[in-house]
Structures are given as structure tokens and as C-alpha cells.
Amino acid sequence: MSLLADxxxxxxxxxxxxxxxxxxxxxxxxxxLGFTSGVEVEVVRRAPLRDxxxxxxxxxxxxxxxxxxxxxxxQEAA
Amino acid sequence: xxxxxHSEGTRSAVGTALPRIALIGSPNAGKTSIFNALTGMHAKxxxxxxxxxxxxxxxxxxxxxxxxxxxxxxxxxxxxxxPDEQVMVDVLHGRLDGEQSPDALLVTVDAxxxxxxxxxxxxxxxxxxxxCVVVTFTDELTGRQGHLDVEAFEQALGVPVLRVIGNxxxxxxxxxxxxxxxxxxxxxxLPPPAEPAETDAWAESVLTFAAYRAPGRHRVTQRVDAVxxxxxxxxxxxxxxxxxxxxxxxxxxxxxxxxVETFFGWLSGLVAExxxxxxxxxxxxxxxxxxxxxxxxxxxxxxxxxxLIALLEGVGYMSRAAFLMDRVMARAGLEGRAFVAxxxxxxxxxxxxxxxxxxxxxxxxxxxxxxxxxMTCSARLPVYVLLIGLLVDPQARVGPFGVQGLVMFGMxxxxxxxxxxxxxxxxxxxxxxxxxxPFYMEMPPYRLPSVRSVLVAMGHSAKSFLRKCTTIIAVTTxxxxxxxxxxxxxxxxxxxxxxxxxxxxxxxxxxxxxxYAAAVGHFVAPVFEPLGFDWRINVGxxxxxxxxxxxxxxxxxxxxxxxxxxxxxxLRSMTHTDGPHAGQALFTAPTVAxxxxxxxxxxxxxxxxxVMRRETGGWKWPMIAxxxxxxxxxxxxxxxxxxxxxxxx
Numbered sequence: 001m002s003l004l005a006d007x008x009x010x011x012x013x014x015x016x017x018x019x020x021x022x023x024x025x026x027x028x029x030x031x032x033l034g035f036t037s038g039v040e041v042e043v044v045r046r047a048p049l050r051d052x053x054x055x056x057x058x059x060x061x062x063x064x065x066x067x068x069x070x071x072x073x074x075q076e077a078a
Numbered sequence: 079x080x081x082x083x084h085s086e087g088t089r090s091a092v093g094t095a096l097p098r099i100a101l102i103g104s105p106n107a108g109k110t111s112i113f114n115a116l117t118g119m120h121a122k123x124x125x126x127x128x129x130x131x132x133x134x135x136x137x138x139x140x141x142x143x144x145x146x147x148x149x150x151x152x153x154x155x156x157x158x159x160x161p162d163e164q165v166m167v168d169v170l171h172g173r174l175d176g177e178q179s180p181d182a183l184l185v186t187v188d189a190x191x192x193x194x195x196x197x198x199x200x201x202x203x204x205x206x207x208x209x210c211v212v213v214t215f216t217d218e219l220t221g222r223q224g225h226l227d228v229e230a231f232e233q234a235l236g237v238p239v240l241r242v243i244g245n246x247x248x249x250x251x252x253x254x255x256x257x258x259x260x261x262x263x264x265x266x267x268l269p270p271p272a273e274p275a276e277t278d279a280w281a282e283s284v285l286t287f288a289a290y291r292a293p294g295r296h297r298v299t300q301r302v303d304a305v306x307x308x309x310x311x312x313x314x315x316x317x318x319x320x321x322x323x324x325x326x327x328x329x330x331x332x333x334x335x336x337x338v339e340t341f342f343g344w345l346s347g348l349v350a351e352x353x354x355x356x357x358x359x360x361x362x363x364x365x366x367x368x369x370x371x372x373x374x375x376x377x378x379x380x381x382x383x384x385x386l387i388a389l390l391e392g393v394g395y396m397s398r399a400a401f402l403m404d405r406v407m408a409r410a411g412l413e414g415r416a417f418v419a420x421x422x423x424x425x426x427x428x429x430x431x432x433x434x435x436x437x438x439x440x441x442x443x444x445x446x447x448x449x450x451x452x453m454t455c456s457a458r459l460p461v462y463v464l465l466i467g468l469l470v471d472p473q474a475r476v477g478p479f480g481v482q483g484l485v486m487f488g489m490x491x492x493x494x495x496x497x498x499x500x501x502x503x504x505x506x507x508x509x510x511x512x513x514x515x516p517f518y519m520e521m522p523p524y525r526l527p528s529v530r531s532v533l534v535a536m537g538h539s540a541k542s543f544l545r546k547c548t549t550i551i552a553v554t555t556x557x558x559x560x561x562x563x564x565x566x567x568x569x570x571x572x573x574x575x576x577x578x579x580x581x582x583x584x585x586x587x588x589x590x591x592x593x594y595a596a597a598v599g600h601f602v603a604p605v606f607e608p609l610g611f612d613w614r615i616n617v618g619x620x621x622x623x624x625x626x627x628x629x630x631x632x633x634x635x636x637x638x639x640x641x642x643x644x645x646x647x648x649l650r651s652m653t654h655t656d657g658p659h660a661g662q663a664l665f666t667a668p669t670v671a672x673x674x675x676x677x678x679x680x681x682x683x684x685x686x687x688x689v690m691r692r693e694t695g696g697w698k699w700p701m702i703a704x705x706x707x708x709x710x711x712x713x714x715x716x717x718x719x720x721x722x723x724x725x726x727x
Contacts, residue, residue, distance in 0.1 A: 025159035026516040032155035033518055034194045036278050048309040049405035052414075054521055058194040059292040061521040063401055065408075068516045 002076060004041065004055070005069035012042045013074035015057075022071035034058035035072050096137075098146045099257060100170065102202055103186035104195060105152035106522040108214035111244030112186060113149040114534050116254070121149070123542060124692075126174070131162045132435045132693075140258045148180065151438075154194075156201040160515055162440045170205060182208040182260040184253075186242075189219040189226055190293045190523070196281035200270035203237065208263040210238040210256055217243055218523070222293035231288035236266030246528060296523035299394075303521075306398055316402050319395070320421070327382050327425050328456070334378035342371030360563060361556070369555030372625045373548050373685070376426060379456065381540050383425050387418065387433065388535035392527025396436075397519055404517070410498040411505030413437070413517050416446045420497060423453035424490075427686045428543060431693055439515040441508040447690060448703055449501035451681050454493040457626040461677050462489055464630050467646050469670040492678055550688040554624035561595040562621065562632075595620060609676065609715050610669035612654055622682045629677075667726050672719035679711035 007013055017037050018027040034057040035041065044054040044061055052063040103109035113121070117136025126133050134149035150166050158164040165174070172179035185202050187195040192213075202209055211232075219226060232239035240256055242249035270280050305311050349363035390396050400414030407417050415436050423430030430450040434443045454462075466485050474481035567589060569579040577588045590596065598620060599613035606616055615633070622629040633649060652664040681687070681704050690700040 023514075023516075028157050029155060029159050029516055029518070031274055032157065032197055034197075036274060038278075045303070045307055047307075047401055047405060048313055051408075052401065052404050052517065052519075054307075054401070058191070060191040060194060063404075063519050063521060065404070065517045068518065 001073050003070050004035075004064075004072035004074050005053075005066050007041075007043050007074060007076065009043045009046060011076065012040060013076040015039045015041055016073040016075050019071050019073055026068065026071055030068065030071060033062060034060075041072075041074065096144050096146045097181045097260065098148065099182050099184060099260065100148045100150055100180035101184050101186065102150050102170075102198070103152060104154050104188070104191070104198060104520075106520055107152070107186045107188040107191075107195070108242075108244045109149065109152060109186045111531050112184075112212060112214070112242060112250075112253070113147060114531070115244055115247055115250045116147050121538070123538075124695075126165045126169070126695075131165050131440065138254070138257075140254045143258065145257060153198070155198060156205075160439060162438070170207075179207060182210070182257075182263065184210050184212055184257075186212045186214055186244075189213050189216045190222065190224065192226065192290060193281065193285065193292060196284060197277055199235070200277050200280060203235070203266055204269045204272060206265070206269065208260055208265065210240060210260075210263055211235060212253065213239060213241050214244055216241050218525075219293050222296060223291070224293035225289060225291040227289045231284070231290075234284040234287040236264060236268075238263050299523040302524055303398070306395070307401065312398075312402060316399060319390075319399070323386055323421075324424070326386060327379055331379040331382045335375050338371070338375045338378065342367055342374070345371075357563070357566065361559065365556045365559030366552065368559075369552040369624065370548065372555065372628065373544075373551045376456070377540070377544070379425055380429055380543055381536065383422055383429055384536045384539040384543075385532070387422065387429075388532045388539070389527070392525070392532050392535070394522050394524045397521055400519060401521065404519075410445075410449075410501040411509070412442055412446060412501055413439075414519065416442055416501070419446050419450060420453055420494075423450040423455060423497075426455050426457070427451045427453065427683065428689050429539065431686065431689050432539060432542065434693070441505065441515070444694070444699060445501045445504040445508060447693065447699065448504045448706075449497040451683065451686055451703065451707060452493050452497035452500055452679065454490045454678070455626075455683075457683070458489075458677055460627045461622070461629050462486060462674065464633075464646065464649075465670050465674045465677075468649060468665050469667060469674070489674065489678060492675075496679065550684050551624055554684045555628075558595070558621050558624055558628075561598070562593050562617070563589055564594055565592075567592070590617070605712075609672040609712070609719055610666065611673070612664055614652075615664070615669075615673065619676070619680075619682070622677075624684055626677065626682050668719040668723040671722040672715040675718040676711045676715040679707055679714050681707035681711075 001016055002013075003019075004013070004015075015035050015037060018030050018035060022030070039057060042056040044056050046053050047063075052065045053069060054061050054063045055069075101109050101113055113134065113136065116138045118138075121134050121136035124133050124135075131151060136147045136149070138145050138147055148169075150169065151162070153163060153166060155163075156167055156170070158167050168174045169177070170179060170183075183202060183205070185199055187199060199211060213226070213228060213231070216226065216228075228239055228241050238256060240249060240253055242253055244250070271277055306315055346363040346367050349367065350359050353359040353362065387396070390399070396418055400417055402414070403417040404414030407414055410416075415438075416434070418436065419430045419433040421430075422433050427450045430453065431447050434446045434450075437443045437446065463486075466482050466489075470481045470485055472480070472482055476484060572579045572585060572588060575588065577584050579585060595617050596613060599616035602616055603611075603613050606619075611619070618629045618633040621632040649665050650663075654660050654662050654664055687700040687704060690703060691697055694700070
């Protein structure tokens with residue numbers, strides 16, 4: 001299990017869950033944005049200054065800062 | 079005007095008991111274009127009581143019945159994580175002071191992001207209010223090889239579902255018919271489950287039943303983003319777009335601004351020609367027409383700015399710009415979206431403050447608003463041109479660059495850097511309480527906005543700019559004109575002081591020198607004396623309070639320049655009239671430097687104060703902004719004076 005923030009560009013993974021130590025409000029919002037258990041996520045692109053990063057999840061694209069992406073636990077596809 | 083928009087909206091919403099329909103949806107789901115299609119240009123904007131969250135309320139007539147339509151702030155969830163989101167949930171639950179829950183809800187969902195959006199739909203359906211789901215962008219879904227059986231979707235959800243393409247107006251008539259029947263809308267037999275994992279399972283079962291096939295990737299978006307978000311090319315294009323943005327705002331608008339100026343000059347001329355009484359002519363021609371002209375002269379520029387923002391927003395480039403700038407803005411504790419607001423403030427702080435509405439966090443909004451007046455707005459430009467002309471020899475060069483241009487660039491840089499620092503400080507103060515909002519931003523596919531939707535967005539902004547500014551600026555200019563021209567002097571009195579009543583320039587100088595404004599200028603002299611300002615400069619600074627650029631004309635008038643618009647020569651020869659420096663030149667390098675810096679920081683714009691009051695829903699924040707900027711202006715001007723005096727002496 002690893003963190004979404006560490007997933008390299010172009011890679012796909014499956015969301016395991018939002019980390020337990022994430023702020024409850026952040027955790028809830030990440031789930032409402034689509035980062036729920038079992039959902040596939042892909043790193044689309046990084047900003048020129050490395051942060052934030054665009055992810056593709058539940059058929060749409062959104063960007064998160066590293067601080068938020070560190071709250072999502074993932075399992076990279078074998 | 080003081081009643082404020084929201085109270086008006088509330089009265090019509092509750093007092094007359096019209097059916098009240100609330101629009102809910104995620105950002106980019108096409109909610110605003112549906113709201114505009116339903117309510118036309120008659121929407122009222124205001125604030126929810128006590129918070130910096132914009133409220134949009136409009137009316138629509140269907141048959142004989144009128145309905146109140148409320149456009150709730152775009153959201154991804156009904157589980158609030160900030161006080162601003164709490165307000166929206168309070169509206170839905172009827173917990174807002176004196177208001178009941180809306181009678182019915184319209185939920186807009188983007189068909190291309192249905193998998194995510196169903197979570198919000200589930201939360202809305204659990205409210206138990208009559209609900210109709212409006213599916214948008216079905217044309218794009220089909221275009222990207224996706225599929226949705228709308229009838230089956232309706233069956234699966236158990237509530238009415240309608241397909242609407244808001245920006246083309248397709249389906250709006252059917253939506254209106256549906257709204258008229260809101261009392262008969264079905265409620266789901268069983269509300270969707272609340273438990274997160276079960277909600278996902280519910281969503282998947284609904285999608286399967288509705289034969290949903292997710293859209294393929296948007297090819298155009300992928301190709302365009304490969305360039306526009308490329309680490310190198312993306313940055314190049316970004317700076318090119320920004321350059322073009324300013325070129326358009328300043329150069330395309332300039333001739334239009336000249337027309338406005340000429341027109342008002344002509345009107346004032348007519349007044350001077352046809353009204354015999356000098357005093358009435360002055361009040362009407364200089365004060366009232368001058369004041370309104372001072373606002374309208376900025377209209378071409380501001381309309382252009384709003385047009386470009388609406389266009390870039392509609393196409394989807396604004397979220398890309400915010401994505402590229404997020405890291406830079408993070409240094410000031412802000413997020414990428416605040417960049418658009420600060421950028422607009424280069425033209426005028428007012429559109430900048432209005433643009434903070436796109437920021438989801440109230441703390442970010444306030445910090446950005448506090449910083450916006452520091453950006454070098456175009457009203458400062460004539461003042462800088464005059465003062466830099468006094469300070470620096472036009473021939474002076476450093477390498478290939480003229481020193482005048484370098485100083486001007488330095489002033490812009492000073493404004494931008496101070497704005498970032500100010501935002502950082504206000505964000506630090508704001509963040510002491512409460513948790514940090516997580517940052518997230520959807521990247522919508524590039525879409526071709528309809529001409530109508532761009533024009534409507536531009537029209538809304540321009541209209542609220544005019545409504546907010548005209549009154550406050552007209553009142554301030556008239557008040558200042560009265561201060562500068564009262565008390566009245568009879569011809570006998572003028573002659574007694576050796577002034578020929580026929581010489582209008584001499585009379586103007588005498589009137590200004592003996593006006594109430596001059597008395598104020600003398601009164602505040604001890605405060606500004608350390609900066610090297612004499613009472614005449616104080617009068618100029620005071621008159622700049624309505625609009626900064628009037629400083630040039632006022633100084634010209636005070637100095638009795640032959641051409642009040644070009645007072646440089648007359649100002650050079652001005653000396654202190656009294657006090658320890660009597661006879662010495664007034665506009666020395668340290669004094670001019672102090673003035674320049676004072677104008678960079680001081681909040682000399684009543685219109686900005688007025689807009690801040692509107693946007694924050696109270697006097698607290700405009701007063702804080704006025705206080706801190708004026709204090710800062712004094713301190714920084716004193717520093718500038720000291721530094722320049724040390725260097726020069």
C-alpha cells in the first residue's frame with residue numbers, strides 16, 4: 001500500500017481508503033470528490049513547479065495539492 | 079441602496095410566499111446557465127447574512143405564477159467542511175434566520191461526470207424535499223461515445239429527470255413546465271443510503287439500470303492540455319495569454335475611453351457655456367458630470383476585462399491558469415484561483431474584488447480582498463506619470479532602459495509584492511481559527527461557450543460594477559467639490575484681496591486656497607509634515623479620495639498651472655509658503671518619493687470601500703482595509719522619504 005502523492009505520472013492505482021490520520025473534514029470531502037475504496041485513479045499531469053497534480057478519478061479530472069494527495073492510500077495495479 | 083440586495087431578495091422570497099425553488103449542483107455542471115436561462119438578466123446578487131458568500135436570487139414567471147429561483151453556491155457535497163458551506167446547508171434545512179426550506183429543489187448534474195455526481199444527488203434526495211434532477215451536457219456525453227438512458231435513469235432515481243442543454247436553451251421550456259408542477263413531483267420510494275460504501279453501491283446500481291456508459295476521454299482537451307499545461311510551453315503560453323490580456327484591456331479600451339472623456343468634456347463645456355451662475359455651473363459641470371465621467375471613463379476597460387474573464391472562464395482556461403499559478407499563490411497562503419482576482423486588480427480593484435467570488439473559502443476571499451487594493455490599478459497611472467516626471471529626468475538611462483520606465487516598473491512590482499505579503503499576513507491571522515480547507519479544483523474539458531452565455535456573464539458583472547460605483551463616486555466627488563469651493567466669496571471680497579473677479583484662474587486659486595478643504599489641509603498638516611507634504615499637497619491627497627487620478631487636476635488647480643492637466647512646470651517652481659521651510663522648493667526628491675509610495679499603499683478609493691462592504695456584508699472589513707492601508711501608506715512614505723534623503727544628501 002502506498003500514497004497517491006507518490007504515484008508517478010501516467011501510473012494507475014486503486015484507491016484503498018482515505019488515511020485514518022487525515023482531518024475528518026478533508027477525508028469526507030476527498031470521498032465526495034470520488035476517492036472512495038475500489039475506485040481507479042490515474043496521475044494525468046504535474047504542474048510545472050511539481051505541485052499541484054491532476055488526477056483522473058470517476059471519469060473526470062481534478063487537481064489536488066500534495067498535502068491532500070498524501071491522505072489517499074492506494075494499491076498500485078500489478 | 080443601503081438596504082442591500084439580500085434583504086430585498088429575502089422579503090420577496092418569504093414575505094409574499096411565492097414558491098421558492100433552489101438550484102443545487104457542482105461547479106461546472108451548467109447550473110449558472112440554467113439559472114440565467116430561467117431568470118434572464120433580472121437576478122439579484124447579494125450576500126448571505128453575516129458571511130462572505132454570494133447569494134443569487136432571481137424571479138421567473140411560468141403561466142400566471144411567479145417563482146423565486148435561488149442559485150446556491152456550487153458544491154460537491156452537502157456535508158459542510160467550512161462555515162461558508164454550512165450556510166448553504168442551513169438554507170436547505172430552513173435554519174437561516176426568518177427563512178424556511180426551499181419548496182422544491184433542482185439538482186443539476188453534468189452527464190459526463192455522473193459517476194461522481196450521484197453522491198451529491200444521493201445527499202440531496204435524502205433531504206426529502208420535492209426534487210427534480212436536471213441532466214446537462216448530454217450532447218457532449220454522446221459526442222464522447224458515452225450513453226445514458228434518461229427514462230431508465232428517472233425510474234432508477236424515483237424522481238423526475240430532465241435533459242437540458244443550458245447554454246443553448248434546449249429543454250428550458252420543458253423545465254419551466256416541470257417547475258410549474260412541482261407539487262406533484264414524485265419522491266423516491268426509499269431514500270438513497272447514507273453510509274459511504276452503500277452510496278457507491280447505490281450509485282453503481284442506478285448507473286447500470288440507466289445503461290450508463292462513461293464518456294471517452296475528451297481528445298481535444300488532452301491534446302490542448304499537452305501544450306497548455308506542458309512544463310515549458312505551458313508557462314510560455316501562460317505569459318503570452320497574460321500579455322495579450324493586458325494589451326487588450328489597455329490598448330483596445332484606450333480609444334473608447336478617449337471618446338467617453340471627450341463626450342463628458344463636451345457636456346461640461348455646454349454647462350459652462352449655458353449656465354451663467356459660476357457656482358451652479360461648477361457644481362453641475364465639474365462635480366456631478368466630472369464625477370460620473372470619472373466612473374464612466376473606466377467602463378470600456380472594465381467591460382473589456384469582464385469580457386475576457388468570461389471568455390477565458392467559459393473556455394476553461396481560467397482553471398488551467400489557476401493550476402499553473404497555484405504553487406506561486408501558495409507562497410502567499412492563497413490558492414491558484416485567487417490569481418484571477420489579483421490579475422484583474424491591475425486594471426481596477428473593483429472587478430478584482432468581485433472576482434474573489436470564485437474562491438470557495440471565505441478566508442481566502444477576505445485575504446485576497448485585503449490585498450487587491452495594493453495592485454497597481456489604472457487610476458494610479460496618471461499620478462505615477464506626473465510624480466515620476468517630477469522625480470526623474472526623462473533623459474536619465476541605466477544601460478538601455480530609461481530610468482523613468484524603470485521606476486514605473488518598480489512601482490508595479492512594489493504593488494504586486496506588497497499585495498502578496500498582505501494576503502499572507504491576513505491569511506495567517508484568519509487561519510489561527512479553524513482547520514485549513516483542503517485544496518481541490520476540477521479541470522473541466524475545454525468547451526466552446528455560447529456567445530450568449532459570455533455576454534450574459536459580462537453584462538452581469540458590468541451592471542453590478544456600474545450600480546455599485548456610480549452612486550458612491552458621484553456622492554464623493556460632489557462632496558469634495560463642495561469642500562474645495564465653499565465658502566462663497568463675493569466679488570467685493572475678491573477685489574478686497576486683490577483678485578480680479580474676471581480672471582477665472584486667479585479666482586479658482588483664491589477659492590481653493592480659502593476653501594474648507596484648505597482648512598482641512600492645514601488641520602492635518604502636522605500628520606503629513608514628516609512626509610514633507612504641505613497643506614496644498616494635503617488638499618490634493620484629500621481630493622484623490624474619490625478617484626486617485628483627480629490628484630493631477632487638483633494639484634494643477636492649486637498650483638494655478640496654465641494647463642491643469644499638465645502641471646509639471648508649475649509644480650517644479652512651487653515653494654513652501656510658510657513654516658520653517660518657507661521659500662524652499664516643495665517638490666524635492668524625498669517628498670516626491672514619499673508621495674509616490676503613499677499613493678502605492680493608501681486606499682484612496684471610495685468605490686473600492688463600497689464594493690468591499692457589499693461583498694463582505696458589513697463595514698468591518700472595508701474599515702480594516704482602510705485603516706491598515708492608510709497607516710501602512712504613511713509609514714512606507716516616511717521610509718521612502720528617509721531613504722531618498724539619505725541617498726541624495
